Amino acid sequence: MANKILNLDLSKDPIWLPFIYGRVGDEKLQTITVNVTNNDQQFSLAGYTVAFEGVTNGGKTKVFDSDNVKVTNASTGTFEYTFPSAAFGTPGVYERAYFSIAKSGVRNSTGDFKIDVSNNADIDAEEAQTVITEYNKLVTELNKLQKENINALTKQQTDYIDSTNTKFISIQNQITDLQTLIGSYETSVNSTKTTAITEISAALEQFKKGDFYTKSESDSRYLRYSVDQATNAEAIAGTTGLKWMSPSTTKVAISNQATTLTGNQTVVGTKNFQDGLQLAGKVVQAGIAERPITDSDRSDTTYVTGVNGILTRVGDVVTLAFNFQCGNWPSGTETRWVIKIPAGYQRSGTTPVLHPLTLLRNAAQPTDARAYLDGIIVNVKSGNGSSYVSGTWVTKDPWPS
Structure with a gap:
């Protein structure tokens, strides 16, 4: 039939x-x-x-x-x-x-x-x-998982008891070995003590027989203050390792070679502040990143086509501008999920829940056409034809790669 x-x-x-x-x-x-x-x-x-x-x-x-x-x-x-x-x-x-x-x-x-x-x-x-076949499938799967989990838990308990017994025997053996080792250490320490006392006593006797320089003899032989002291120019250049530096020459060298905590300085060259830069406790916004927006970012792959735009991030400020086409806006549909915002550019915080965006409306679109950001999804109420959406928000995402 x-x-x-x-x-x-x-x-x-x-x-x-x-x-x-x-x-x-x-x-x-x-x-x-x-x-x-x-x-x-x-x-x-x-x-x-x-x-x-x-x-x-x-x-x-x-x-x-x-x-x-x-x-x-x-x-x-x-x-x-x-x-x-x-x-x-x-x-x-x-x-x-x-x-x-x-x-x-x-x-x-x-x-x-x-x-x-x-x-x-x-x-x-x-x-x-009421027939809910999907629910019946879940009940069957739940019963299967419950049985599997009970068997797995029983095996884990058995394995844990066996492992605990093995570890206990191992600990007992380690205690016995440690007691034996402590006894051998006591014998070795006593022997070392006797040897050390004998050698120190002999060294003191030899020291008493020694012939040493006086302080003045040592100063005249090894320390020449005026000759071996580095000048300011030598301290700044840092090219010799055979002279000593006084506090005053050290200060001059530091002030000309390093950034100090106080005082005005001019710093030249490129400096890479890897962990961030602050001014009076506030984060200095720096860096710029750009990412194209294409059809691959669509949330609605059925009705939305021709996605073309760019995401720009300057510091923690993100700017979005893109265009999309809709050749057949479904009748009775208020809004559509148009694109997803990728990581590195997503809005921080949820207050308010909806973040308004600007929509450029064409003549074929309704008068209440609008666009807004809901989480990571750009929602648009529009109509057939081409639509342009733009907006700005703040992100706390890690810097995009």
Whole structure:
């Protein structure tokens, strides 16, 4: 038997609502073929997760099911869906029924269709419960992880006890070895003490017999104050290691060769302050970095194209200026996540949460068009055509590489 075919559009155009009929208790006997389009154009489902979502008559149950979806041709947007028994668990017409698609944080949904569930002859038939296949998957995975963790914990406890016993035996052996070593050290120290006393006594006797220079003899032989003292010019040049420097010549050499804590000085040459530079306790802003903004920075890769701009950082101040195109702004959409701000340029702090940016609006855009920075995402309410966004903020990110 051929499947019933539904043509559903992501624009949610309510021109005609197709009907699906079933009866309470039906299970996996009805399969439909669905063709998804976007504004009557083929839409590729490559990489998308497709799920049926519905609210039964009177809002009694909610159905969320992706297990019974089978994508038959992703490039043409075609898939099959087999209704489980829970989908036909409540008699009456569904309040709402549609299919959702999701990929990489982007979610969309088709237009609605109708499901009419007829009652059966069994007045005791239980009503369906909410079907959340993703939840059932998580429960199964949780039970598996719990069992694995219990086994791992048991093994860790056994390994720890065995390791502790081994370490205890090793410590006992080390204590015995240390006691033996201490005994040998005591014997060695006593022997060394006796030897040292004997040698010191002999050295003192030899010292008493020595013939040494007097102070005046030593000064005249080894210290020549006027000849061996460095001049100011020699101290500044620093080319000899055979003369001594007085406090006055040392001061002159330092003041001409190094940066001092006080006094005015002129410093020449390039100095690299690796850890920062401050003036009166305030950080001196320095350095400039630039980074192009391109399509690779997009947050919305479906509707946003032609991203072209630049991020400039001078010290901790960041300036953004870029342009983007939108050939088909989705109907009813307020704002779009246009680009992500990369590390090294991200705004510091969250007060206020939204940081306003400037948007240059063209004639095709609404009068309330706007742009703002929310965390690291630039949000824009715009329209079809070209939009220009710019703004400035402060960052505390490390300097970009």
